[in-house]
Amino acid sequence: MNPVTLAAPVGPLPLSGGVVADFSAETWWLTLVKAVFIVVFLIASVILVLWVERRGLARMQTRPGPNVNGPFGLFQAFADAAKLIMKEDFWLKGAERTVYLLAPVIAAFSAFMVYAVIPFGPNVSVLGHSTPLQLTDFPVAVLYVLAITAFGVYGIILGGWSAHSTYPLLGAVRSAAQVISYELAMSLSVLTVFLASGTMSTSGIVGAQTRMWWVVAMMPSFVIYVVSMVGEVNRLPFDLPEAEGELVAGHMVEYSSMKFAWYFLAEYINMFNVSAVCVTLFLGGWRSFVIASFWPGANQGWWPVLWFVAKIWAVMFAMIWTRGTLVRIRYDHFMKLGWKVLIPAALTWFVMVSVVTGVRTFSGTQPRTLLLVLAAVFLVVTAVLVLVPERGSEEAPSPPGGPGELVAPGQVLDAFAGGFPVPPLPGQVLPPSPRSRRQGAGAFLPADPGTAPTEGGNR
Template identity: 65%
Template sequence: MTILAASALPTADFSEDTWWIWLIKAVVILLFLVGSVILALWVERRGLGRMQTRPGPNVTGPLGFGQAFADALKLVLKEDFWLKGADKLVYLLGPFIAAFTSFLVYAVLPFGPEVSMFGITTPLQLTDMPVAVVYILAVTSLGVYGIVLGGWSANSTYPLLGAVRSSAQIISYELSMGLSLVSVFLVSGSMSTSQIVDAQTQLWWGISLLPAFAIYFVSMVGEVNRLPFDLPEAEGELVAGHTTEYSSMKFAWFYLAEYINMLNVSGVAVTLFLGGWRVPFPLSAIGDGVLNTGWWPVIWFVVKVWVVMFLMIWMRGTLLRFRYDQFMNLGWKVLIPIALVWLVAVAIIQGVRQFADVDLTTLLLWIAGAFAVLMVVLLLWPATKKDEGTGAAAPGVARPDIVPAGSDFDAFAGGYPVPPLPGQTLPPSPRRARREAAAMAATHRTPAGSTAATHTQDKEGHDV
């Protein structure tokens, strides 16, 4: 608490800003986000095409860049429909909430230092506050209401399942994300985004707080429902999750929100862990730091954001979708415990530094290295025979080395049904047993001399 109170106010000075400066900044942020989404569509489709050895869009416009505009035009011109059984107001409110909240995060992210804009000295940031990061977490938490309300209001099974999955997923991974950010608050001494960037002048927190950065990166991919964590939309089982019953522009709002949220979590990662708008080390020595002044930092910020964006696109083209139980195990049994342990370690270091003159960077680097080694060891630790039975295959799956061929096995042993492998048989169906017992009871109750219970008839009513 003492550390945070020492520098509670943000360092950005907005005293000279006027209403038209705020308006210009807001419009520029809006255009940046919408333009980046169009560019992200092209980068993702072209990038995945190259990764998967296929051309990707290469006909519409130069290098296929016009395909993104064609997709947007298609969504605008598609037939829009309203569900008869849906809650009309909530059905429309869902995509609006998802899109509206996605535009709010960049309001507190700094694009650069102070510059002169039309004769007024102003920071390259719309606004800042002492609790800017808490504001970001609050806004991203509100975004899930759009998905949940959209899936529930459709009055359909698959959208509801997608909405329930999304609520559980985002709540789970927001916990680990929030814990990873607390260590940044402790070492920066502030929750102001501008001051967190200033605290990374010598060393980025992504290096000295490497475990926190790794936890944040995994959590942010789960937060925005991207592969391998796109369980709310899982096309193979839920068709499209919460967007199944949406079309035209209502679907486009959800689509737009997903990509803007990718830009949001990338911008937060850059601001809190990758030095914000500051130029990387080799270039920072040029001209005595001249590249960290003026309008140059905008370039470094945007480049860093797109590096993180490309990493998420790369993951989509490389990794397969998790099972839901694996996804929840990763969040609750791996990320949250590691984040708690790391947070305690950082808090102890900060407490020791109050009484002893210890170099913070050196201590953090040593502890981050130890955590990295521990995480690699746990990842590469060989599975035991018991683990192989529940980890290499889905729980309850009958395998030749576990369940002998030709024997019965419990299809619901893992909590959900799985089909048998060749040579294995399911136990008798309880429903079939009850049906046969009822038929036998009806046969015994038939009066003597009657053939009603022993004769069957074909479709035309003749005895068989």
């Protein structure tokens, strides 16, 4: 074998529409600088998004929001961090101590790992070394993202189980069911991007969107991914694993101080993770479409970092807006959306894209127009199927005393007549419980007038 060939640097591999990142001139200190930058960027972004979310939700709900600590309340996040650091750190006596401590570490560690394969920009020159604005990349980078995302859920599940408490365990079980339901739909939506791009490398997918972003040609995949990513990060209306009204914060109930802070940090970093993946797969990554149409240098140098961060914050603000607009859905509706709507829709769209990709492979054409037509037809058919009610889904007749009906005084209410227990309306009474009927014969016998209460009588 020719030794010159072995010593030659490995250049970028050509792909459909672009090239992968070129790491041939990478050095160890550049890799270290990129890793430190990612950690600092994520922590600083979490501090900033806490302020943006609080101020944004406050404006949506017509209230001031944080405005005391620092100008416009900018230092509120630092005050909260100091509070968590100085707060008493308690330990549960009956908890599995090793797993109890390891669970938040797993959640936080997994959250920091996703940005390792996210491209911030093209190759730039740093102190004479040409390096891509990306920590690393490999042919199955997106599969790595899906694996790390799934592994991070173990932090939630183990945290709920190790506490040996009811509410955290319920939150952990909900989280496991939620991930299984929505990971499938998310994976199927991402597979269509693999087929259209011809690669699973993140930089290659960005390069494949030179002429058209996949949000246009892959609109069904984009919609499915956006819904699934909100479910993945446990945000409203899908924050069922930590529903405060039902589980009192779910898997995080038994955590305090910095152990709780690790969960809190992981949740917001995961929001940035799914936003970055959304931008990379569907919104052109670091490429600018509008600005580059009249400025040729918009996608060169360090400017793409600005476009990439702006897109991430746009997706983040959409999730914040969703939290301020929608309410938490019922759990059975949540599971129905995942299994009966998202997964069948994602599977159908995947088959359609596979057919188009086969046509492109054997005919040598670029059927982007056919993809657009299929996307439009698929969205129309899906909307019709979702809007048309299912057979037998009509509401069951409401029990007597429903809205608009007069209630006779003393009427006995059948609380389970409509399928769900309901409280009595004014004028209705609940039937006696079996326990009171059993105790009525002995423990609560009326005493004779003028006699002292005895055991078994009135007390």
